[in-house]
Amino acid sequence: MTTAERLRSRLLAPALVALISLCAALPARGAGERETIVFLHGMGRTRVSMAILAMRFQSAGYQTLSFPYSQKGSTLDEISTAMSVFLAKKVRTAHYHLVGHSLGNIVIRSALRRSLRPGLGRIVMLAPPNRPAQLARLLQENRLYRWLSGDSGQQIAQDGFYKTLPVPPVEFGVIAGDKGQKLTFAKPNDGVLEVEATKLPGMKDFVIVHHTHTWLMNSKDTFDLCRRFLESGAFRER
Numbered sequence: 001m002t003t004a005e006r007l008r009s010r011l012l013a014p015a016l017v018a019l020i021s022l023c024a025a026l027p028a029r030g031a032g033e034r035e036t037i038v039f040l041h042g043m044g045r046t047r048v049s050m051a052i053l054a055m056r057f058q059s060a061g062y063q064t065l066s067f068p069y070s071q072k073g074s075t076l077d078e079i080s081t082a083m084s085v086f087l088a089k090k091v092r093t094a095h096y097h098l099v100g101h102s103l104g105n106i107v108i109r110s111a112l113r114r115s116l117r118p119g120l121g122r123i124v125m126l127a128p129p130n131r132p133a134q135l136a137r138l139l140q141e142n143r144l145y146r147w148l149s150g151d152s153g154q155q156i157a158q159d160g161f162y163k164t165l166p167v168p169p170v171e172f173g174v175i176a177g178d179k180g181q182k183l184t185f186a187k188p189n190d191g192v193l194e195v196e197a198t199k200l201p202g203m204k205d206f207v208i209v210h211h212t213h214t215w216l217m218n219s220k221d222t223f224d225l226c227r228r229f230l231e232s233g234a235f236r237e238r
Contacts, residue, residue: 035121036063036096037230038087040104042127043071049217050101056223065090071103076155080110087117095119097230101126101217102192106155109165122204122233123172124226127190127213130174130200132159173205173229174198177216190216207235 037057039050047066054064067086069079087096096119100108105128155161176198177190188195190213199206211219225235 034061034063034093035230036065036091036093038091038096038098039064039066040069040083040098040100040107041066042102042104045101050099052218053099053223053226056220057227060227063093067104067107069107076106076110079107081114083107083111084114084116091117091119093119095121097121098123099126099226099230100124100128102129102213105129106165109168112166112168120170122170122230123168124229125172125174125198125200125203126217126222126226127177127193128174128198128200129193131162131197133193133197167200167202171204171233172200172202173207173233173235174200174203175216175222175225175235176206176208177211177213178208179210179212204233205229205235 037054039047039054041047041049047068050066054066057064065086067083069082071079074082096117098108098120100123105125108123108125176193176195178188178195180189180191185194188208190211192213195208207225209216209219209221209225211222216222228237229235
């Protein structure tokens with residue numbers, strides 16, 4: 001190697017190291033545009049129930065968070081207040097979306113009475129009780145149900161309660177299940193809610209999937225529908 005080549009090598013080496021370090025520090029393409037999906041589980045469940053759905057969104061490049069709550073020891077008002085604080089502290093992206101299952105959607109609507117963290121995009125409601133839940137009405141005097149469901153379980157059985165809940169001010173879609181039972185229902189249902197009870201005036205889109213209330217969130221088609229709605233505002237391609 002000539003003197004000139006050695007000199008060139010010495011000058012280029014630090015530049016190459018700096019360039020490699022810079023590239024490593026840069027975010028992956030599109031990473032800066034990633035959004036956060038915040039999940040809210042249903043009654044008697046935990047964050048684990050939304051884990052499969054959350055992992056699918058993570059694989060698709062989204063950041064995910066799951067809001068933990070227990071309806072047994074806290075009132076709905078306390079839970080929705082805690083959710084507002086959770087969003088303010090935990091969401092790190094400019095934009096975020098909400099995906100709730102069952103009672104999680106009541107928590108979302110209750111929280112909308114407050115000022116939520118700026119940046120809320122869209123909401124997907126999975127099997128939401130947007131009208132009095134028939135099963136809750138049947139069980140509301142049952143001591144075990146009252147203990148397990150707490151304040152929230154009593155409220156969702158009352159007609160007047162739903163009139164106090166805000167309709168989301170952002171685009172929202174509803175996914176209902178129809179793989180139900182005929183023992184306590186005469187109309188299409190998911191085993192817990194009638195399909196009609198999931199509808200809410202103002203919804204941007206609505207779709208029915210052939211799944212039960214309890215496991216609806218774990219299905220791949222549910223994920224595909226959620227993702228499409230959060231990205232385009234519609235469940236089906238138009």
